[in-house]
Amino acid sequence: MVERPRRRLLPFDPWHLFLAPLSLLMLLPMVWMVVTSLETEAQTFHFPPILWPGTLRFENYLTVIRGSAFGTWFWNTTVVTVAIVLSNLVLCTLASYAFARIRFLGRGVVYLLLLATLMVPIQVVLIPTFLIVKELGLLDHLGALIVPHLASVFGIFMLTQFFRTLPVELEEAARIDGASRLSILLRIVVPLSLPALATLAVIQFMWTWNEFLWPLVTILTNQDAFTLQLGLATFQGSHQTQWHFVAAANIMSMLPMLILFLVAQRYFVRGIASQGLKG
Amino acid sequence: MAVVSFDRVTKVYPGPVVAVEDLSLEVADGELLILVGPSGCGKSTALRMVAGLERISAGTITIGDRIVNDVPPKDRDIAMVFQNYALYPHMTVEKNLAFGLRRRRTPRDEVRRRVGEVARMLGLEDLLGRRPGQLSGGQRQRVAMGRALVREPEVFLLDEPLSNLDAKLRVEMRAELKRLQDRLRITTIYVTHDQVEAMTLGERIAVLADGVLQQVGPPQDVYDHPRNVFVAGFIGSPPMNLLRGRASGGRIVAGDLEIEDVHVPDGDVLVGIRPEDLQPTGRDHPGPKLDVRVDVIEPLGDEVLVHGSVEASDVDTQGGSEDGALLAAGTSDRGTVRLRLPPRERPRPGSTLRVTMAHDRVHVFDAATGLAIATR
Numbered sequence: 001m002v003e004r005p006r007r008r009l010l011p012f013d014p015w016h017l018f019l020a021p022l023s024l025l026m027l028l029p030m031v032w033m034v035v036t037s038l039e040t041e042a043q044t045f046h047f048p049p050i051l052w053p054g055t056l057r058f059e060n061y062l063t064v065i066r067g068s069a070f071g072t073w074f075w076n077t078t079v080v081t082v083a084i085v086l087s088n089l090v091l092c093t094l095a096s097y098a099f100a101r102i103r104f105l106g107r108g109v110v111y112l113l114l115l116a117t118l119m120v121p122i123q124v125v126l127i128p129t130f131l132i133v134k135e136l137g138l139l140d141h142l143g144a145l146i147v148p149h150l151a152s153v154f155g156i157f158m159l160t161q162f163f164r165t166l167p168v169e170l171e172e173a174a175r176i177d178g179a180s181r182l183s184i185l186l187r188i189v190v191p192l193s194l195p196a197l198a199t200l201a202v203i204q205f206m207w208t209w210n211e212f213l214w215p216l217v218t219i220l221t222n223q224d225a226f227t228l229q230l231g232l233a234t235f236q237g238s239h240q241t242q243w244h245f246v247a248a249a250n251i252m253s254m255l256p257m258l259i260l261f262l263v264a265q266r267y268f269v270r271g272i273a274s275q276g277l278k279g
Numbered sequence: 280m281a282v283v284s285f286d287r288v289t290k291v292y293p294g295p296v297v298a299v300e301d302l303s304l305e306v307a308d309g310e311l312l313i314l315v316g317p318s319g320c321g322k323s324t325a326l327r328m329v330a331g332l333e334r335i336s337a338g339t340i341t342i343g344d345r346i347v348n349d350v351p352p353k354d355r356d357i358a359m360v361f362q363n364y365a366l367y368p369h370m371t372v373e374k375n376l377a378f379g380l381r382r383r384r385t386p387r388d389e390v391r392r393r394v395g396e397v398a399r400m401l402g403l404e405d406l407l408g409r410r411p412g413q414l415s416g417g418q419r420q421r422v423a424m425g426r427a428l429v430r431e432p433e434v435f436l437l438d439e440p441l442s443n444l445d446a447k448l449r450v451e452m453r454a455e456l457k458r459l460q461d462r463l464r465i466t467t468i469y470v471t472h473d474q475v476e477a478m479t480l481g482e483r484i485a486v487l488a489d490g491v492l493q494q495v496g497p498p499q500d501v502y503d504h505p506r507n508v509f510v511a512g513f514i515g516s517p518p519m520n521l522l523r524g525r526a527s528g529g530r531i532v533a534g535d536l537e538i539e540d541v542h543v544p545d546g547d548v549l550v551g552i553r554p555e556d557l558q559p560t561g562r563d564h565p566g567p568k569l570d571v572r573v574d575v576i577e578p579l580g581d582e583v584l585v586h587g588s589v590e591a592s593d594v595d596t597q598g599g600s601e602d603g604a605l606l607a608a609g610t611s612d613r614g615t616v617r618l619r620l621p622p623r624e625r626p627r628p629g630s631t632l633r634v635t636m637a638h639d640r641v642h643v644f645d646a647a648t649g650l651a652i653a654t655r
Contacts, residue, residue: 172352
């Protein structure tokens with residue numbers, strides 16, 4: 001039976017009538033934040049909220065940058081995030097390849113133990129980790145933010161699962177072609193894993209960039225080691241909050257994330273690892 | 280160039296599963312040897328042991344004058360073509376071909392020269408800049424061959440290299456492989472489950488079943504003189520007809536088939552006759568004869584395949600390997616028989632066809648051991 005094309009009442013899928021308003025709704029907080037960042041303090045407290053302030057006060061942004069240590073915070077967060085993302089990419093790749101491909105005694109047990117730590121809530125390990133960092137003499141220092149997160153179990157798990165899906169014949173062919181383990185990893189496995197590595201990088205970037213609790217606990221008094229999230233918190237006083245500055249600072253702190261997503265987007269495509277095989 | 284020899288090689292996987300058992304076999308310098316057998320018979324494992332991709336549980340494998348049991352794959356001077364080609368998907372054809380040479384620190388000029396040479400030989404010159412994803416199945420297959428050839432290895436290992444091609448391409452590549460082998464004379468081990476490939480390509484074929492070597496020899500010899508029922512049933516398509524019978528006093532009776540004047544010890548036997556050796560004959564033919572009830576006919580253009588049944592029980596050599604036995608009894612007391620007729624013959628289904636066979640075309644096997652019994 002041939003399915004007859006249904007007569008169309010609309011030039012688009014009817015679902016759009018439902019989805020379009022929904023996406024506008026999702027966008028609303030974002031829009032509100034952008035608008036707030038361009039208002040005067042008085043306008044931010046107006047009720048109902050003013051969604052079009054008339055004059056756009058871009059100087060709010062300059063006030064934030066000049067009036068606070070925004071530049072320092074931004075730099076600190078960048079250093080911490082880049083260091084963690086890079087070291088995660090390297091260390092998780094090495095560990096995952098071992099778990100995925102090299103047979104060694106206790107591989108399964110060690111892997112399970114690692115995975116089990118994913119189920120331990122952060123609150124449980126907060127104090128022990130704090131004590132370790134303190135012993136290392138890293139408190140109040142950016143190192144306290146970097147060292148505990150150099151490798152992540154999540155990253156190991158994700159890459160191990162991905163590496164296991166790569167056709168093992170490719171590696172066997174490379175072994176016969178004379179490639180060493182490291183050479184196989186660098187020339188065959190890593191190039192075929194770019195989508196997974198890009199995903200890991202973005203996730204890790206997002207987590208680190210937005211991390212608040214851990215910096216709050218370990219950066220005690222050293223203002224020079226404040227990260228963006230700590231800095232943003234200083235805008236919110238216990239008695240009053242200057243919402244237009246909070247909004248402006250938040251938008252500036254979000255920009256790198258947005259840019260990263262746009263850049264990394266093209267890597268989030270289907271892997272090509274199976275294209276050298278039959279077909 | 281090198282001789283490859285298996286000396287009592289055994290491979291046991293944890294389980295334990297014995298994949299290859301006590302295999303002794305020698306591949307001569309420059310020879311193309313076919314390892315053939317049903318899937319799971321251990322032929323790929325045997326090949327992978329030569330490549331160094333599987334550890335050898337017992338015995339030794341020698342390439343040239345070197346025992347290679349503990350030599351890593353890259354130092355064995357072998358090249359392998361995988362069933363699914365295993366081309367590096369992120370590299371161009373040129374880089375795929377050059378990868379092995381580059382890993383061995385071959386000078387750039389030399390790499391370029393050899394890649395160019397192989398590309399010319401296999402007609403890949405126009406594809407050098409493409410990636411595997413942009414190639415057709417046949418082109419990928421050529422690249423896989425090229426990647427192995429470019430290394431100029433001592434030994435060439437091919438693991439079902441044609442099984443992913445369509446029928447037409449397979450025939451072409453088969454001929455091309457044969458031409459290449461005639462020209463290059465590289466010692467080659469070729470694994471396949473396709474007995475047409477085995478018959479046409481190999482100088483010698485080695486038949487494996489359940490990890491055990493059944494018979495080695497030139498294809499025609501193996502076809503004409505199968506050493507046991509397994510080989511008889513596996514080599515040849517359609518397979519040899521096998522009927523249960525009994526020998527006594529120089530006479531074999533299998534259902535209504537009677538064969539006189541054979542020198543076989545008394546006992547239960549299996550009578551094997553190839554489909555092409557059964558000839559239709561008149562009612563009063565004096566020789567051994569068999570009445571075949573025609574079930575189905577398959578006209579193939581150049582011949583007609585007849586599936587019929589006879590008054591004798593048959594045996595199935597392929598299905599019964601679950602418990603390790605090479606034989607399994609047929610289920611009914613009417614055995615199946617296949618025969619080949621000239622293209623214009625069209626026996627009616629349901630009719631009875633009287634066939635005969637030349638005396639010297641009858642194979643006799645011991646029913647207990649499955650081994651061939653000399654009839655003369």
